Amino acid sequence: MLRAAYGDRARLAIVFSDGSARILTSGFESACDPDISCDATHLLFAGKRTAADHWNLYEIAVDGSGLRQITRDLGDCRSPRYQSTLYTMPPLTTIAPQPAYQVTFVGNLANNVNEYGAQAATHLYSCKLDGSAVRRLTFNLSSDMDPVVMPNGRVLFASWQRSRLDHGLLGRVGLFGVNIDGTDFALFAGYEGRRVKHMPSITAGGLAVFIEADQxxxxxxxxxxxxxxxxxxxxxxxxxxxxxxxxxxxxxxxxGRILVSRRPADGSRTHGVWRLDPSSHEAELVFDDPRYHDVQAKCIYPRQEPDGRSSGVTEEDPRGKLYCLNVYTSDLEEPKGMTPGSVTRLRVLEGVPWETGQPLAERRILGEIPVEEDGSFKIEIPANTPIELQLLDADGMALRSCGWIWAKNGEPRGCIGCHEDGELVPENWFVDAAGDDAVDLSPPSEQRRAVGFRRDVMPIIARKCAKCHNQGKTPLDLDGDLAPVQGPDGKVPLGRSYENLLAPAEPPGEGGALGKYVHPGRARTSPLVWHIFGRNTSRPWDGAAQQEPVKPMPPAESEPLGDEEKRTLVQWIDMGALWDGSASATVRETAQERANP
Incomplete structure (x- = not known):
């Protein structure tokens, strides 16, 4: 899904108009990711002096003088970019500090992995040019990368979105924007086109140009x-x-044209640097050394500094606020099934980074609250924490969910609706939640509850299901045994009932992400839920799933599941259908084997 972490043994060279070149980083084993200052006098880059070093950030004058190291002991730091000016807004009783000139960069300081597999996740950070005041900007559970500063001072970047399995096991990489203090994270470009969009660049003609690919x-x-x-x-x-x-x-x-590297698709030649017009598509070769891949070309010329940005982030505040004007404002072409009154409650989940991946990340419940009659809500949440919002119907099933979002310290973060069109202005009215205090959904860590199969679901199966679904009596084999079972490939499954419930669909659907009985993260389309509720609970926007027939379970002569038992099963699936919400070492090892066979 992501490109290789290339750059080892790369070097930076300045190419002059006569075609001659001069190596700028001769003292480095590896150097890459250049960014030119607005006055065209300096550049940032990522470098390693020896092969054993971590990647660190450096600044150097374009004539090769004045080299200085910016980061130290922060893991691997890549893709530095000069930020716009940051103005801090202090309380009225204090004197405002001087504007800060900072760098945005990509780092793996958090030491967690992507939601798919064991590859280290990267996030956006910022620091001053002397390496101080390091601040994490993004809190996605998978990788964020390729930052570029837009004319309005916001940062445009590529973000791997895999909080749910709606787009297959790999998810997708989209373009998002965020302020230089980490506030107001939002989708920048829609999802037309190919699965992966990355390496964005802003042209003088007002375009965001990027690279996209499906594979x-x-x-x-x-x-x-x-x-x-x-x-x-x-x-x-x-x-x-x-x-x-x-x-x-x-x-x-x-x-308004761009520099871009280009190579044949068959790999017969290396990258050369081309000058290309995004409007006419005309291209001409600028430079090509066939011995090397010539990539990440930047033209050294003065340009206007992006707009400065102000920040109201207060680092000592452990919470942020989140409000919504109307959850019924959405991107659904057919709003049937999402009409006023269909959403009864809001479930707020915390995403927990793991040391290794599994089908979906661990989630813990921060709380549930009723939604106001006009569809509004206002809550207080832990700052700098990945958050998922789920809109619930009367049965407690998630109708719609968002990807990972967050609020910075003291940030009042707002949204118009649920997956609404971000280019439209909302109606000007005073919503019900605006007149109320924010509901505090930031319980202590030990009170944040996960829902796991081993602890919460298996007792229900042993009590209500195993009697009929045991020893091959039905197509779905369930028992009350929690012991791991040795699989034919030598790997250790997590338990017979769990493995059978999460068996893949035949044929697999949506990139192999949907199971035969359980769709992790989406209870309403899971056949298991249809059986225990006695009806198809999918919605109009779920496509063909709404037409599937349903056989109610259990049979009339058996004891039905109670409301609380149904609620537990729904929560378990909507929260990812994990074996154990607290993630034992055995589970982590097995999950890593699955993600990296």
Whole structure:
């Protein structure tokens, strides 16, 4: 899903107009990821002096003088970018500090892994040019990468979205924006086009140009596409075709064209640097050393500094606020099934990073609250914490869920609706929740409850299901035994009943993410839930699932599940259908084997 972590033994070179070149980083074993200052006098880069070093950030003058190291002892730091000016808004009784000039970069300081597999997750950070005041900006549970500062001072970046399995086991990589203090994280561009969108660049002509691909090769190359900065959610356009080759790391030129690396799709030649017009598609070769892949080209020229940004983040505040104007405002073309009154409660979940991956990340319940009659709510949540919101119907099933979001310390974060069109302005009215105090959903860590199969679901199966579903009496074999069972491939499953309930569908659907009985993260489309509720609980936006027939369970002569038992099963599936919410070492080892066979 992600490109390889290339850059080892790379070097930075300045190429002059006559075609000659000068190595700028001769004292480094590896150097890459350059970014030019707005006054065109300095550049940032990531470098390693020896092969055993971590990647650190450096700044150097374009003439090769004044080298200084910025980061130390922060793990691997990559993709540095000069930020716009940061202005801090202190309380009225204090004197405002001087504006800060900072760097945005990508790092793995959090030491957690992506939600799929054991690859280290990366996040966006910032620090001052002397390496002080390190601040984490993004709190996605999978990797964030490729930051670039837009003219309005916000940071555009690529983000791996895999909080749910709606788009298959691999998820997708989309383009998002965030303020330089980590506030106001939001989708930037829509999901038209290919599965992976990354390496964004902002042109002088008001375009966000990026690389996209469905299957990413080792270097992350793909086709060029773009959106307009003025309407990024509704202006997607392809620039190149597959017959044009593969493209890599676009960057802007002063006249609206871009520099971009290009190579044949068959790998017969290395990348060369081309000058390309996103409007006319005309391209001309600028530089090509056939001995090397020439990538990440940047033109050294002065440009206007992006707008400064102010920050109201208060680091000592452990909470943030989150409000919504109307959960019924959405992107659904057919709103049937999501009408006023259909949402009864809001469930707020905390995402917990793991040391290794499994089908979905661990979730813990921060709380549930009723939604106001007009669809509004206002809550207080732990700051700097991955949060998932689930809108619940009368049966406690999640109708819709969001990807991982967060609020910074003291941030009043708001949204118009649920997956609403971000380019539309909401109606101007005073919603019910606005007149109330925010509901505190930041319990102590030890009070945040997970729902796991071993502890919460298995007793229900042993009590109500195993009698009929045991010893091959039915297609779904369930028993009351929690002991792991040795599989034919030598790997250790998590328990016979758990393995059977999460058996893959035949044929597999949606990238292999849906099971035969359980759809992790989506109880309403899970056949197991249909059976115990005696009806198909899917919604109009769930497609073909709404047409599936249902056989009620258990039979009339057997004791039915109680309301609380049904609620537990629904919560378990909507929260990821994990074996054990507290994640034992055995579970982690097995999950890693599955993700990395």
């Amino acid at each position: 990413v090769p080792w270097d992350g190359s793909g086709q060029l596409s773009c959106v307009q900065l003025r309407r990024p959610l509704h202006s997607y356009r392809q620039i190149t075709r597959e017959s044009d080759g593969l493209f890599h790391s676009p960057s802007p030129l002063a006249d």
